[in-house]
Amino acid sequence: MATNTAKKTPETDTAATTEDTVAARTERTARTPDKEVVGPPLALGQEPQTVTLAHHLDIEDKSFMPGDEIQVAPAYARHLHNQGFTTRT
Template sequence: MATNTTKQTSAGATDITEDHPERTRRAPAVVGPPLGEGQEPVTVTLSHHLRIGAADFTPGAEITVSPDYARRLHGQGFTART
Protein backbone atom coordinates (compact mmCIF):
# COMPACT_ATOMS: atom_id res chain seq x y z
CA MET A 1 0.00 0.00 0.00
CA ALA A 2 1.47 3.36 -1.06
CA THR A 3 1.23 6.35 1.22
CA ASN A 4 1.28 10.00 0.30
CA THR A 5 4.03 11.83 2.17
CA THR A 6 3.17 15.28 0.76
CA LYS A 7 2.12 17.78 3.40
CA GLN A 8 -0.39 20.44 2.52
CA THR A 9 0.38 23.93 3.77
CA SER A 10 -1.52 27.18 3.63
CA ALA A 11 1.47 29.06 2.20
CA GLY A 12 -0.05 29.09 -1.28
CA ALA A 13 -3.58 29.92 -0.13
CA THR A 14 -5.23 33.05 -1.49
CA ASP A 15 -6.75 35.56 0.87
CA ILE A 16 -10.40 35.85 -0.17
CA THR A 17 -10.83 39.28 1.43
CA GLU A 18 -8.09 41.00 -0.58
CA ASP A 19 -9.16 43.79 -2.91
CA HIS A 20 -9.06 43.00 -6.60
CA PRO A 21 -8.22 45.71 -9.12
CA GLU A 22 -11.12 46.74 -11.32
CA ARG A 23 -11.32 44.42 -14.29
CA THR A 24 -11.21 45.91 -17.75
CA ARG A 25 -13.49 44.70 -20.48
CA ARG A 26 -11.63 42.97 -23.28
CA ALA A 27 -12.55 42.99 -26.93
CA PRO A 28 -14.44 39.83 -27.87
CA ALA A 29 -12.25 36.97 -29.01
CA VAL A 30 -12.26 36.15 -32.70
CA VAL A 31 -13.77 32.74 -33.41
CA GLY A 32 -12.39 30.62 -36.23
CA PRO A 33 -9.44 31.66 -38.39
CA PRO A 34 -7.34 34.57 -37.06
CA LEU A 35 -7.60 38.08 -38.46
CA GLY A 36 -5.40 38.99 -41.39
CA GLU A 37 -3.04 41.93 -41.22
CA GLY A 38 -5.00 45.20 -41.05
CA GLN A 39 -8.42 43.50 -40.81
CA GLU A 40 -11.11 44.50 -38.33
CA PRO A 41 -13.30 41.77 -36.75
CA VAL A 42 -16.92 41.41 -37.88
CA THR A 43 -19.85 40.35 -35.68
CA VAL A 44 -22.31 37.95 -37.32
CA THR A 45 -25.56 36.38 -36.09
CA LEU A 46 -25.86 32.66 -36.76
CA SER A 47 -28.96 31.15 -38.35
CA HIS A 48 -27.93 27.53 -37.74
CA HIS A 49 -26.08 25.53 -35.10
CA LEU A 50 -22.33 25.75 -35.65
CA ARG A 51 -19.45 23.98 -33.93
CA ILE A 52 -16.07 25.68 -34.18
CA GLY A 53 -13.21 23.92 -32.43
CA ALA A 54 -14.61 22.70 -29.12
CA ALA A 55 -17.28 25.42 -28.88
CA ASP A 56 -20.94 25.04 -29.87
CA PHE A 57 -22.88 28.07 -31.06
CA THR A 58 -26.68 27.96 -31.27
CA PRO A 59 -28.89 29.77 -33.78
CA GLY A 60 -29.16 33.44 -32.85
CA ALA A 61 -25.71 33.55 -31.23
CA GLU A 62 -23.55 36.50 -32.16
CA ILE A 63 -19.90 35.67 -32.80
CA THR A 64 -16.94 37.79 -33.81
CA VAL A 65 -15.03 36.49 -36.82
CA SER A 66 -12.63 37.68 -39.49
CA PRO A 67 -14.21 39.28 -42.60
CA ASP A 68 -13.03 36.36 -44.76
CA TYR A 69 -14.65 33.83 -42.43
CA ALA A 70 -17.84 35.92 -42.31
CA ARG A 71 -18.07 35.72 -46.13
CA ARG A 72 -17.56 31.94 -46.01
CA LEU A 73 -20.23 31.52 -43.34
CA HIS A 74 -22.64 33.70 -45.33
CA GLY A 75 -21.97 31.72 -48.52
CA GLN A 76 -22.68 28.45 -46.72
CA GLY A 77 -25.93 29.77 -45.19
CA PHE A 78 -24.81 29.92 -41.56
CA THR A 79 -25.46 33.64 -41.01
CA ALA A 80 -28.86 35.18 -40.42
CA ARG A 81 -30.25 37.82 -42.76
CA THR A 82 -30.22 41.29 -41.25
Template sequence: MATNTTTKKPSAAAEESTESVTDTTEARPERTARRAPVVVGPPLNEGQEPVTVTLSHHLRIDGADYTPGARIPVSPDYARRLRGQGFTART
Protein backbone atom coordinates in the same frame (compact mmCIF):
# COMPACT_ATOMS: atom_id res chain seq x y z
CA MET B 1 -0.72 -17.15 -36.46
CA ALA B 2 2.16 -17.59 -34.01
CA THR B 3 2.43 -15.68 -30.76
CA ASN B 4 5.54 -14.87 -28.82
CA THR B 5 5.35 -16.29 -25.29
CA THR B 6 8.69 -14.95 -23.99
CA THR B 7 8.69 -12.10 -21.52
CA LYS B 8 10.47 -8.90 -22.35
CA LYS B 9 13.18 -7.79 -19.94
CA PRO B 10 13.54 -4.05 -19.26
CA SER B 11 16.69 -2.47 -20.62
CA ALA B 12 19.44 -1.11 -18.35
CA ALA B 13 18.68 2.47 -19.43
CA ALA B 14 15.03 2.07 -18.43
CA GLU B 15 16.02 0.78 -14.99
CA GLU B 16 18.41 3.70 -14.44
CA SER B 17 15.82 6.28 -15.49
CA THR B 18 13.32 4.99 -12.92
CA GLU B 19 15.88 5.12 -10.13
CA SER B 20 17.07 8.69 -10.63
CA VAL B 21 14.04 10.98 -10.59
CA THR B 22 14.75 14.69 -10.24
CA ASP B 23 12.40 17.40 -9.04
CA THR B 24 12.10 20.16 -11.65
CA THR B 25 9.26 22.17 -10.14
CA GLU B 26 11.48 25.24 -9.73
CA ALA B 27 12.31 25.33 -13.44
CA ARG B 28 8.69 25.47 -14.62
CA PRO B 29 7.29 28.91 -15.45
CA GLU B 30 4.12 30.09 -13.77
CA ARG B 31 0.95 29.35 -15.66
CA THR B 32 -1.07 32.26 -16.94
CA ALA B 33 -4.76 32.23 -17.62
CA ARG B 34 -5.66 31.76 -21.27
CA ARG B 35 -7.33 34.75 -22.81
CA ALA B 36 -10.42 34.32 -24.94
CA PRO B 37 -9.60 34.61 -28.63
CA VAL B 38 -10.31 37.93 -30.31
CA VAL B 39 -12.17 36.15 -33.11
CA VAL B 40 -13.84 32.77 -33.54
CA GLY B 41 -12.41 30.54 -36.25
CA PRO B 42 -9.40 31.48 -38.38
CA PRO B 43 -7.25 34.37 -37.10
CA LEU B 44 -7.37 37.88 -38.53
CA ASN B 45 -5.00 38.80 -41.31
CA GLU B 46 -2.71 41.81 -41.05
CA GLY B 47 -4.74 45.05 -40.74
CA GLN B 48 -8.20 43.42 -40.60
CA GLU B 49 -10.92 44.27 -38.11
CA PRO B 50 -13.28 41.56 -36.77
CA VAL B 51 -16.83 41.36 -38.14
CA THR B 52 -19.75 40.34 -35.89
CA VAL B 53 -22.17 37.88 -37.47
CA THR B 54 -25.44 36.39 -36.19
CA LEU B 55 -25.72 32.65 -36.73
CA SER B 56 -28.86 31.13 -38.24
CA HIS B 57 -27.88 27.51 -37.55
CA HIS B 58 -26.06 25.54 -34.86
CA LEU B 59 -22.32 25.66 -35.52
CA ARG B 60 -19.34 24.02 -33.81
CA ILE B 61 -16.07 25.93 -34.23
CA ASP B 62 -12.78 24.90 -32.57
CA GLY B 63 -14.60 22.63 -30.12
CA ALA B 64 -17.10 25.28 -28.97
CA ASP B 65 -20.81 25.10 -29.75
CA TYR B 66 -22.67 28.19 -30.96
CA THR B 67 -26.48 28.15 -31.07
CA PRO B 68 -28.72 29.89 -33.61
CA GLY B 69 -28.95 33.59 -32.82
CA ALA B 70 -25.48 33.75 -31.25
CA ARG B 71 -23.44 36.80 -32.25
CA ILE B 72 -19.78 35.95 -32.76
CA PRO B 73 -16.79 38.01 -33.92
CA VAL B 74 -15.05 36.47 -36.94
CA SER B 75 -12.54 37.55 -39.58
CA PRO B 76 -14.04 39.15 -42.72
CA ASP B 77 -12.90 36.19 -44.86
CA TYR B 78 -14.56 33.68 -42.51
CA ALA B 79 -17.74 35.80 -42.39
CA ARG B 80 -17.90 35.67 -46.20
CA ARG B 81 -17.53 31.86 -46.12
CA LEU B 82 -20.24 31.51 -43.46
CA ARG B 83 -22.61 33.71 -45.48
CA GLY B 84 -21.96 31.67 -48.62
CA GLN B 85 -22.72 28.42 -46.79
CA GLY B 86 -25.94 29.82 -45.26
CA PHE B 87 -24.84 29.87 -41.60
CA THR B 88 -25.57 33.56 -40.98
CA ALA B 89 -28.95 35.14 -40.38
CA ARG B 90 -30.35 37.73 -42.76
CA THR B 91 -30.44 40.90 -40.72
Protein backbone atom coordinates in the same frame (compact mmCIF):
# COMPACT_ATOMS: atom_id res chain seq x y z
CA MET C 1 22.39 12.93 -41.09
CA ALA C 2 23.18 16.58 -41.80
CA THR C 3 24.98 18.68 -39.25
CA ASN C 4 24.48 22.40 -38.83
CA THR C 5 27.92 24.02 -38.90
CA ALA C 6 26.72 27.59 -38.41
CA LYS C 7 28.14 29.33 -35.35
CA LYS C 8 25.75 30.71 -32.80
CA THR C 9 26.30 34.37 -32.02
CA PRO C 10 25.50 35.63 -28.54
CA GLU C 11 22.81 38.26 -28.21
CA THR C 12 24.37 41.69 -28.06
CA ASP C 13 21.78 43.55 -26.05
CA THR C 14 19.23 41.47 -24.15
CA ALA C 15 17.70 44.53 -22.46
CA ALA C 16 16.75 46.06 -25.82
CA THR C 17 15.37 42.72 -27.01
CA THR C 18 13.25 42.40 -23.87
CA GLU C 19 11.91 45.95 -24.25
CA ASP C 20 11.03 45.30 -27.90
CA THR C 21 9.20 42.12 -26.92
CA VAL C 22 7.24 43.88 -24.17
CA ALA C 23 6.32 46.73 -26.56
CA ALA C 24 5.13 44.27 -29.22
CA ARG C 25 3.09 42.32 -26.66
CA THR C 26 1.50 45.54 -25.38
CA GLU C 27 0.57 46.57 -28.92
CA ARG C 28 -1.02 43.16 -29.59
CA THR C 29 -2.98 43.39 -26.36
CA ALA C 30 -4.23 46.87 -27.25
CA ARG C 31 -5.54 45.60 -30.60
CA THR C 32 -7.43 42.67 -29.08
CA PRO C 33 -11.20 43.11 -29.62
CA ASP C 34 -13.71 42.92 -26.78
CA LYS C 35 -15.01 39.53 -27.89
CA GLU C 36 -12.87 36.58 -28.88
CA VAL C 37 -12.44 36.06 -32.62
CA VAL C 38 -13.38 32.49 -33.55
CA GLY C 39 -12.31 30.57 -36.61
CA PRO C 40 -9.34 31.61 -38.73
CA PRO C 41 -7.19 34.41 -37.27
CA LEU C 42 -7.39 37.98 -38.50
CA ALA C 43 -4.81 39.21 -40.99
CA LEU C 44 -2.79 42.27 -40.04
CA GLY C 45 -4.90 45.40 -40.22
CA GLN C 46 -8.24 43.57 -40.43
CA GLU C 47 -11.14 44.34 -38.15
CA PRO C 48 -13.36 41.47 -36.98
CA GLN C 49 -16.95 41.27 -38.19
CA THR C 50 -19.84 40.36 -35.94
CA VAL C 51 -22.23 37.81 -37.42
CA THR C 52 -25.45 36.35 -36.02
CA LEU C 53 -25.78 32.63 -36.54
CA ALA C 54 -28.91 31.14 -38.08
CA HIS C 55 -27.97 27.52 -37.33
CA HIS C 56 -26.09 25.53 -34.70
CA LEU C 57 -22.34 25.60 -35.42
CA ASP C 58 -19.28 24.00 -33.82
CA ILE C 59 -16.05 25.96 -34.28
CA GLU C 60 -12.79 24.89 -32.62
CA ASP C 61 -14.60 22.57 -30.17
CA LYS C 62 -16.95 25.37 -29.10
CA SER C 63 -20.67 25.10 -29.66
CA PHE C 64 -22.68 28.13 -30.84
CA MET C 65 -26.46 28.15 -30.95
CA PRO C 66 -28.78 29.95 -33.40
CA GLY C 67 -28.98 33.64 -32.52
CA ASP C 68 -25.49 33.78 -30.99
CA GLU C 69 -23.32 36.65 -32.16
CA ILE C 70 -19.68 35.83 -32.83
CA GLN C 71 -16.75 37.81 -34.18
CA VAL C 72 -14.91 36.35 -37.15
CA ALA C 73 -12.46 37.38 -39.84
CA PRO C 74 -14.10 39.03 -42.90
CA ALA C 75 -13.23 36.12 -45.23
CA TYR C 76 -14.72 33.63 -42.75
CA ALA C 77 -17.85 35.80 -42.43
CA ARG C 78 -18.31 35.57 -46.21
CA HIS C 79 -17.79 31.80 -46.06
CA LEU C 80 -20.38 31.39 -43.29
CA HIS C 81 -22.84 33.60 -45.20
CA ASN C 82 -22.37 31.64 -48.44
CA GLN C 83 -22.93 28.37 -46.58
CA GLY C 84 -26.16 29.68 -45.00
CA PHE C 85 -24.97 29.78 -41.39
CA THR C 86 -25.65 33.49 -40.82
CA THR C 87 -28.90 35.41 -40.63
CA ARG C 88 -29.90 37.92 -43.24
CA THR C 89 -29.06 41.45 -42.20
